[in-house]
Amino acid sequence: MTTRGRRPAGSGTREAIADEARRQFGERGYTGTTLRSVATGAGVDPKLVLHYFGSKQGLFAQTVELPLAPELILERVFAGGPDQVAARAAALMVSVMEDEAGRRAFTGMLRAAVSEPEAAEAIREVLTTRLLMPIAERVGGDRPDLRASLMATQIVGLAMARHIVGIPPLVAASRAQLIAALVPVLEHYLRGDWVMETDPADG
Amino acid sequence: MTTRGRRPAGSGTREAIADEARRQFGERGYTGTTLRSVATGAGVDPKLVLHYFGSKQGLFAQTVELPLAPELILERVFAGGPDQVAARAAALMVSVMEDEAGRRAFTGMLRAAVSEPEAAEAIREVLTTRLLMPIAERVGGDRPDLRASLMATQIVGLAMARHIVGIPPLVAASRAQLIAALVPVLEHYLRGDWVMETDPADG
Numbered sequence: 276m277t278t279r280g281r282r283p284a285g286s287g288t289r290e291a292i293a294d295e296a297r298r299q300f301g302e303r304g305y306t307g308t309t310l311r312s313v314a315t316g317a318g319v320d321p322k323l324v325l326h327y328f329g330s331k332q333g334l335f336a337q338t339v340e341l342p343l344a345p346e347l348i349l350e351r352v353f354a355g356g357p358d359q360v361a362a363r364a365a366a367l368m369v370s371v372m373e374d375e376a377g378r379r380a381f382t383g384m385l386r387a388a389v390s391e392p393e394a395a396e397a398i399r400e401v402l403t404t405r406l407l408m409p410i411a412e413r414v415g416g417d418r419p420d421l422r423a424s425l426m427a428t429q430i431v432g433l434a435m436a437r438h439i440v441g442i443p444p445l446v447a448a449s450r451a452q453l454i455a456a457l458v459p460v461l462e463h464y465l466r467g468d469w470v471m472e473t474d475p476a477d478g
Numbered sequence: 479m480t481t482r483g484r485r486p487a488g489s490g491t492r493e494a495i496a497d498e499a500r501r502q503f504g505e506r507g508y509t510g511t512t513l514r515s516v517a518t519g520a521g522v523d524p525k526l527v528l529h530y531f532g533s534k535q536g537l538f539a540q541t542v543e544l545p546l547a548p549e550l551i552l553e554r555v556f557a558g559g560p561d562q563v564a565a566r567a568a569a570l571m572v573s574v575m576e577d578e579a580g581r582r583a584f585t586g587m588l589r590a591a592v593s594e595p596e597a598a599e600a601i602r603e604v605l606t607t608r609l610l611m612p613i614a615e616r617v618g619g620d621r622p623d624l625r626a627s628l629m630a631t632q633i634v635g636l637a638m639a640r641h642i643v644g645i646p647p648l649v650a651a652s653r654a655q656l657i658a659a660l661v662p663v664l665e666h667y668l669r670g671d672w673v674m675e676t677d678p679a680d681g
Contacts, residue, residue, distance in 0.1 A: 304593075385592065385638070386592045386593070388638075388642060388643050389588065389589045389592050389638075389642055390507075390589070395642065395643045395644055398643050399643060399644070399645055399646070403645055418647075420646075420647040421647045421648075421651060421655070421659075423647075424639065424645045424646075424647040424648045425648070425659055427635075427639050427643075427645055428632065428635040428636045428638075428639040428640070428648070429631065429632060429635055429663075430635070431635045431638050431639050431643070432630075432631035432632055432633070432634045432635020432636070432638065432639075433631045433635065435588070435591075435592075435631075435634050435635065435638055436627065436630050436631040436634050436635075437631070439591060439592055439598065440591050440598045440601050440602060440630075440634070441598060441602070442602055442606055442627045442630055443602070443623075443627075444621075444623040444624045444626075444627040445624075445627045445628070445631070448624060449674075451674065452624070452673075452674050455672045455674060456624075456628055456666075456667070456670075456672045459666055459670065459672070460632075460663050460666060463659075463662055463663060463666075464659070467659075467662065469658045469659045469662070470655075471652075471654065471655050471658060
């Protein structure tokens with residue numbers, strides 16, 4: 276929906292820049308995207324990009340997003356009641372990654388994270404703090420922070436292994452097969468009885 | 479143990495180049511390493527690097543390695559008998575990643591994989607084909623290829639989330655806590671009863 280052609284500063288311009296940045300970070304990665312390329316794509320003066328976002332890092336941190344808004348994901352994940360959370364989270368994760376735009380947004384975040392600390396911070400913030408922590412807190416186990424973080428390992432790992440490294444049996448697996456394998460893992464991280472009461476790291 | 483200073487072609491030279499390449503890919507990543515920088519570090523003419531490895535991609539594919547040889551890992555993982563495989567694999571994975579050289583080698587592979595198809599291929603080959611497939615085959619479940627690949631998602635995901643993205647509760651977690659959380663997951667992937675007999679993807 277980005278309007279091409281030069282536009283003046285003001286209402287809508289910041290959002291047009293953000294849309295274009297999201298698209299370019301997803302398609303070209305962090306390194307392949309520049310303030311100038313975003314400005315050109317959005318039809319604005321590069322100075323406006325700087326004005327609104329301060330730097331390329333700022334542009335990334337403020338525009339990168341999960342394929343769906345965390346609030347919407349939360350609503351869907353809890354729609355079947357608390358017992359269905361792991362099943363719905365697994366199904367949602369697999370289907371978002373099978374959607375081209377969703378896959379591009381998420382793998383773009385991961386690609387950027389390996390070279391840019393700001394992108395790594397964005398993943399921590401969006402995936403863990405805004406999405407997985409609220410899920411773990413609402414399910415109600417102890418150490419929701421650790422549970423959310425371990426869920427993140429599985430989500431990040433599936434995206435990396437299937438969509439970036441491209442391990443053939445994962446690429447070939449059906450959505451149903453992946454969900455069947457993943458649900459017990461997310462359930463284990465969410466509710467399993469593995470939290471150590473006297474973790475040496477806490478001492 | 480790399481000897482500095484120019485050395486002639488011949489015995490030991492290929493290995494000296496490989497050692498230097500491994501070190502540089504680990505420390506600087508794929509993009510930050512060049513044929514010239516490896517040649518300089520190994521004290522050889524850049525033409526010799528080309529002679530032995532053909533290209534930067536060839537150099538990477540032929541020198542990247544797991545922190546431990548797959549055969550040695552297999553031996554350790556099965557040393558406690560088949561029931562201990564998941565526990566030993568989890569312990570070994572966590573301790574290798576807490577060793578600086580091991581962590582550097584593995585995160586170096588992952589960093590390279592996001593930008594270089596050759597590096598992704600090296601991960602598929604070394605981690606999945608040479609290491610995890612033999613483990614899954616020896617344990618003996620159906621679909622060892624899918625089981626090995628799902629183990630890879632968890633291993634890759636932990637390395638990414640803990641050591642590249644740096645999610646704080648994972649960084650702070652003790653080795654014992656991580657192992658307690660991970661063992662049932664590896665056990666599930668290795669032996670769990672979740673393989674669909676009529677996976678739509680097989681049809």
